[in-house]
Amino acid sequence: MDRRICQLAEQVDANHISRREFVRRTAVITGGTAAGLSVLGKMAEAQGPKLRVWLFKSFVTNSNDILAKQVEAWAKERKVQIEMDWATFGDREQKFVAAIEAGNPPDIAEMNYQGPARYKPALRDVSPLAKDIASARGGLLPHAERYVVLGGQHFAVARQSWPGGFFIRKDLLDAKGIKPPKVYDPDVVEMAKKTQDPSKDLWGLGQTLNRCDDGNGFMQNILWAYGGSTWDKDGKPALATAFLKQNTEALQFAVDTIQKHKIQPPGVMSWTDVHNNEAYLAGKLVSTNNGASLYYAMANKKHPLTEKTQVLLTPGGPAGSFSGPSCYNWGIFKASKQVELCEDMIRWVEDEKRFEEYMQASIGQAGPVYKTRVDNPYWKSDPNFQGMLQNVLRGTWPGYPGPLTPAAIEVQAQYILCDMAGRVVVGGLSLEAALKEAHKRVEDIHRIRSRS
Numbered sequence: 001m002d003r004r005i006c007q008l009a010e011q012v013d014a015n016h017i018s019r020r021e022f023v024r025r026t027a028v029i030t031g032g033t034a035a036g037l038s039v040l041g042k043m044a045e046a047q048g049p050k051l052r053v054w055l056f057k058s059f060v061t062n063s064n065d066i067l068a069k070q071v072e073a074w075a076k077e078r079k080v081q082i083e084m085d086w087a088t089f090g091d092r093e094q095k096f097v098a099a100i101e102a103g104n105p106p107d108i109a110e111m112n113y114q115g116p117a118r119y120k121p122a123l124r125d126v127s128p129l130a131k132d133i134a135s136a137r138g139g140l141l142p143h144a145e146r147y148v149v150l151g152g153q154h155f156a157v158a159r160q161s162w163p164g165g166f167f168i169r170k171d172l173l174d175a176k177g178i179k180p181p182k183v184y185d186p187d188v189v190e191m192a193k194k195t196q197d198p199s200k201d202l203w204g205l206g207q208t209l210n211r212c213d214d215g216n217g218f219m220q221n222i223l224w225a226y227g228g229s230t231w232d233k234d235g236k237p238a239l240a241t242a243f244l245k246q247n248t249e250a251l252q253f254a255v256d257t258i259q260k261h262k263i264q265p266p267g268v269m270s271w272t273d274v275h276n277n278e279a280y281l282a283g284k285l286v287s288t289n290n291g292a293s294l295y296y297a298m299a300n301k302k303h304p305l306t307e308k309t310q311v312l313l314t315p316g317g318p319a320g321s322f323s324g325p326s327c328y329n330w331g332i333f334k335a336s337k338q339v340e341l342c343e344d345m346i347r348w349v350e351d352e353k354r355f356e357e358y359m360q361a362s363i364g365q366a367g368p369v370y371k372t373r374v375d376n377p378y379w380k381s382d383p384n385f386q387g388m389l390q391n392v393l394r395g396t397w398p399g400y401p402g403p404l405t406p407a408a409i410e411v412q413a414q415y416i417l418c419d420m421a422g423r424v425v426v427g428g429l430s431l432e433a434a435l436k437e438a439h440k441r442v443e444d445i446h447r448i449r450s451r452s
Helices: 001-013 019-032 032-046 061-077 092-101 127-135 142-148 169-174 182-194 211-224 244-259 273-281 293-300 338-349 352-362 385-395 408-414 417-427 433-449
Strands: 050-056 079-087 108-111 157-160 163-169 288-289 308-310 328-333
Touching: 001 352, 019 308, 050 061, 050 338, 061 079, 061 273, 061 288, 061 338, 061 352, 108 338, 127 157, 127 338, 163 169, 163 385, 182 244, 182 308, 211 244, 211 273, 211 288, 211 417, 244 417, 244 433, 273 288, 273 293, 273 417, 288 293, 288 417, 293 308, 308 385, 338 352, 408 417
Parallel strands: 050 079, 050 108
Antiparallel strands: 108 328, 157 328, 163 288, 163 308
């Protein structure tokens, strides 16, 4: 084939010129339009079908690399052209919303726990595939089933939970003769006060209430720990009604960690997901709530704090201890014309040998969503994995004690609980005013989502 035509074909593939312009230019080279069309057809046939794949770029870079390698190996085996893109903590939801609204979503995407409920109208029902994969692995864990099964239909294929826990500097606690905490108040508060040293920029707790996944998770869990919730058992808004007393106590505790007890670093309300990781690794925190990515960051680089860190069950409160593990999943969009390829790719990467490779690289982050994966010997290979695993197994969901609903997911997506805390700490509102304001926002979302 003429080298000039090959170069033009590459420009078409890269979207630098249109197919019409390709035909016009090849006509000049070959002396006829039909020849141009023939060349373009042969090039497309040789390259194979295209598939747009969005993956999530977490802080666990090794497992990101493994997944990308597996997708590329599948594409090579199936002779598929992969257009791979990545979403991050910072741009994930905006990216999905913009693509869906523009009518240009990817064929397939790795979504977080919000995806199935939030983007359900744009997603395909993948029940046959999802049921087949789940049944071969002992079925879904309860929290994972809540995320991907909506109205009896699977709108995603579950992939992994992101375990987390309460990270403590065991060496600092041992030096003071302090036992690992089981509840936030008084255990965590007393531990933090006895071990911190603000003069050395060492703080007892690093837990932002700001808009981020870490803030969302903490605020949600602390409401449950005090017996409250955003929702009642029927899925109706309850922040400032049915659970007003419990939620007030929970919000008071969260605010007190900063204003009264002063066990948090200055500027903590401007933190996002990465900041507590950085502060802990820098030796500035005695404790923090975080996903397994923090443990990965230590163990992968043999950080000196690895041996000094213990990962515990998330502390509790008067009503018990709760955890809300995520459920990352595969979604296939209705707009895709390559459904069979999407399903084939999911089967490929979810093969147990490939998932095992991915899990080993993750150092704790690839938590189980299927029952048989709970029994993998991997989870007994490190004492700190047990706290993470137990948090997954007792996991609840947005909407608890009621059902998981699109409205409950939307409240999380809009960081309403984080905003509620911020309005007290930064905005100076009273607890009552902040709860009422947040409750109104929840009611608005519930009303809109109930109609859709």
